[in-house]
Amino acid sequence: MTEPVPVSAIDTPVPIIDLDIVERNLARMQAYADAHGLALRPHIKTHKLPVFAKRQVELGAVGITCQKLGEAEVMADAGLDDILISYPIIGAAKGARLAALAKRVKMRVAVDNPLVLETVARAGQEAGTPIGVLIEFDSGMKRTGVTSVEAALALIVQVKAASGLRFDGLMTYPSTPETVGFVRAIKEAGVHLPMVSGGGTPGWAHAHEIEGVTEMRVGTYIYNDRTLVEADAAKLEDCALTVHATVVSRPEEDRAILDCGSKTLTSDLIPRGASAGYGYLPDYPDARIDRVSEEHGMLDLSQSARKPALGERVRIIPNHVCVVTNLHNEVVVSRGGMVEGVWPVAARGLTR
Incomplete structure (x- = not known):
């Protein structure tokens, strides 16, 4: 077994x-x-x-x-x-x-x-x-x-x-x-x-x-996703897909770099004051992904009392989950924090 x-x-x-x-x-x-x-x-x-x-x-x-x-x-x-x-x-x-x-x-x-x-x-x-x-x-x-x-x-x-x-x-x-x-x-x-x-x-x-x-x-x-939470159409606990990422660099006290950028999270923004950013970290709600390049997510920690450590794994609720799905060949499915399978995203990339 x-x-x-x-x-x-x-x-x-x-x-x-x-x-x-x-x-x-x-x-x-x-x-x-x-x-x-x-x-x-x-x-x-x-x-x-x-x-x-x-x-x-x-x-x-x-x-x-x-x-x-x-x-x-x-x-x-x-x-x-x-x-x-x-x-x-x-x-x-x-x-x-x-x-x-x-x-x-x-x-x-x-x-x-x-x-x-x-x-x-x-x-x-x-x-x-x-x-x-x-x-x-x-x-x-x-x-x-x-x-x-x-x-x-x-x-x-x-x-x-x-x-x-x-x-x-x-x-x-x-x-x-x-x-x-x-x-x-x-x-x-x-x-x-x-x-x-x-x-x-x-x-x-x-x-x-x-x-x-x-x-x-x-x-x-x-x-569900962060856009729907902001629109009061869902709650954070209704968000079923999260992107797991790792802190790969801590160049400054108030800045961390994640191993995910626009090719993972999309470049879709929520343009609303404090809610702006490229995703929401439920374990670090005051942190903000304020910039992304293709493979980097720049995390602003200046307003976060708690700060993730180098090498730490974090969870991100995407702004627009539909696009996230289409960026990945596979998704991991889980229950109770345990992996139940890895599924190919059968219809991804089909734009015609």
Whole structure:
């Protein structure tokens, strides 16, 4: 029998996931969705792990959300069979991949322009089975999504007239008060909406207050991160993934250098006064990672009464955990401080 290994024995820098916290986070979100009559369609871009996607479905999720075709292909290979791609798909190469997926699993795609619609329609025709379409509209993010009711209605007419497509409803990100007016206007135009898919994790606790939304797309909730803690969408004890790092240099009394930089923690900042920095050290809350280069994290200890020693191992809650996941080939999973496994991040790096 193999002797159990403590997480402290794993070399740094390394992302370590607490499976007990993950399970609590998954159960909490599913219970919330169930209590408010909302379908839950988790976004897998946070964890990129088929085992977690399957667990989310086991707990009651209606399917999963992927951002890119590469993620969807990995998840379909693993047996996930109801997938929404919440991202525009354009061109023959991507259309062929979508068609291959649609032959295997139930597919939906977000559409906000005629060119995407054309690509998806051809894929559905090639697959010989309709692909579901959600018309994406802008709720204030000013990213993808049509910006007028008229544009949405025009696309809905085209979807319903096209072979290879099935009109499934609307999609937006994030769900905001602006969502309500848009959905109402579409309904007032006489359009039946099978579903209205909204997101994301920062506003998850208010999803049921957004009239018309029938489905939640949330992703970061599985791990949570410092951004969500700052937004009061999670507590520190809800953060399941921490980066373990080592103090490799102490050039000055009030400065330490960690063996992790932007290639480990990302360069995403929280630009808020005392909260600024590149991650949060729960064991040294007054320390601040004020600068990073690719492999170095510069730790400002000037406000910290306690200071980590040279060679000491520290834990960091990332600012943006989704990006951290995509920076690592593997993650260590643990329970009670003991290693349970080392898992490859199956869908990392798949940006096409």
